Amino acid sequence: MHNFTALTRNLIVPLLSCLFLTPTNAADRDPAEKPFTVTESYQRLADTMEPLQAWQATNKAEHEAWRKQFHPTVTRILGKMPEPVPLEVKWAEKKEFDTFTRHKVFIRTEAAYWAPVYYFVPHNLKKKVPAIVCMHGHSGIVPYIDEGKTKADKEKTRQSELDYAVYFAKHGYITAAIVMRGWNETAGDQDRGVSHTKRSCLQMTMNALLIGSTPQGQRSWDAMRVIDFLQTQDQVDPNRIAAAGLSGGGATAMYLPILDERVKLTMIAGAFSTYRASYYSMPHCLCQCMPEMMRFGEMSDVVALHAPRPVLLINGIEDKIFPIAAAREGYAKLQQVYQVLDVEENIDADFFQGGHRWSNNKSLDFLKQHFGE
Numbered sequence: 001m002h003n004f005t006a007l008t009r010n011l012i013v014p015l016l017s018c019l020f021l022t023p024t025n026a027a028d029r030d031p032a033e034k035p036f037t038v039t040e041s042y043q044r045l046a047d048t049m050e051p052l053q054a055w056q057a058t059n060k061a062e063h064e065a066w067r068k069q070f071h072p073t074v075t076r077i078l079g080k081m082p083e084p085v086p087l088e089v090k091w092a093e094k095k096e097f098d099t100f101t102r103h104k105v106f107i108r109t110e111a112a113y114w115a116p117v118y119y120f121v122p123h124n125l126k127k128k129v130p131a132i133v134c135m136h137g138h139s140g141i142v143p144y145i146d147e148g149k150t151k152a153d154k155e156k157t158r159q160s161e162l163d164y165a166v167y168f169a170k171h172g173y174i175t176a177a178i179v180m181r182g183w184n185e186t187a188g189d190q191d192r193g194v195s196h197t198k199r200s201c202l203q204m205t206m207n208a209l210l211i212g213s214t215p216q217g218q219r220s221w222d223a224m225r226v227i228d229f230l231q232t233q234d235q236v237d238p239n240r241i242a243a244a245g246l247s248g249g250g251a252t253a254m255y256l257p258i259l260d261e262r263v264k265l266t267m268i269a270g271a272f273s274t275y276r277a278s279y280y281s282m283p284h285c286l287c288q289c290m291p292e293m294m295r296f297g298e299m300s301d302v303v304a305l306h307a308p309r310p311v312l313l314i315n316g317i318e319d320k321i322f323p324i325a326a327a328r329e330g331y332a333k334l335q336q337v338y339q340v341l342d343v344e345e346n347i348d349a350d351f352f353q354g355g356h357r358w359s360n361n362k363s364l365d366f367l368k369q370h371f372g373e
């Protein structure tokens with residue numbers, strides 16, 4: 001009996017395996033002939049991974065049950081938040097423009113950090129108006145507030161419509177353009193190989209992960225403290241706060257409303273696609289990495305946590321780093337989410353002809369549609 005068992009284990013099973021499990025894919029090739037790369041390995045791991053908490057509700061009750069599972073997952077992944085401190089604001093600069101005043105304020109967001117913010121207030125406001133928290137990407141704050149000094153900088157602002165904080169202020173909205181944590185004057189050790197913008201994304205990501213935080217969580221935290229500030233301002237309607245961001249700032253605009261229900265509308269530009277098609281498959285800054293996220297869901301699932309609040313997705317169809325095909329798939333899924341909740345009008349997309357940049361094709365109409373002005 002013993003010998004028969006051993007025979008089965010040592011001879012018959014391998015023989016049958018050879019007969020019926022003939023190697024058919026690249027994973028079984030000879031590594032000496034063609035070495036395996038980590039890229040192949042990770043692609044295969046992603047191919048065989050089913051997100052554990054992907055949205056698949058068919059009615060409102062199922063949506064709510066899904067939300068109760070997935071919301072804590074995303075907040076956990078965003079990591080440990082700083083210890084709260086009382087709101088403190090230092091008013092540092094004031095500059096008058098034709099149609100608005102621009103202040104520079106510093107808002108204390110934790111014991112040893114003050115977020116610099118450019119705060120735009122339109123002239124002659126007769127009543128409370130909506131306020132928009134504006135978050136920049138990896139070009140840093142300067143081109144986003146139209147303060148570029150060279151012709152090339154100014155052209156970049158125009159061509160990529162980076163100055164949306166200024167644009168919205170010109171159209172009657174109060175805006176707060178945050179210098180995102182790790183950029184410009186808040187940069188610590190400069191990232192290696194980055195010469196055009198002072199930033200320390202890599203060092204801050206390393207530090208954040210080591211203490212159980214993430215840059216996206218910390219940047220969202222700063223934005224939440226900026227909303228605390230906005231809600232103290234007489235001319236801000238505290239019930240009509242929006243978030244807008246491009247690229248790295250668009251990523252933060254994706255997570256902030258999940259942490260803060262006071263954000264009633266969001267515009268996400270040059271950031272929505274899938275994790276798989278974007279960050280996972282091509283070079284991106286480490287600061288946008290959400291540890292473990294793909295185990296649980298995709299970007300469309302993350303944005304589904306905004307529902308039923310209005311979301312406008314803004315993507316250039318030639319944006320190489322946030323591929324449009326994946327963005328379209330994600331948008332189709334979000335349309336299903338909003339349909340299930342009977343608020344189809346609250347999800348929209350501006351997929352425009354162009355590259356990795358902002359677009360105002362739909363932004364003002366979207367704001368008017370949902371904020372009434």
Ligand SMILES: [Zn+2]
Pocket residue numbers: 138201202248285286287288
């Ligand atoms: Zn970064």
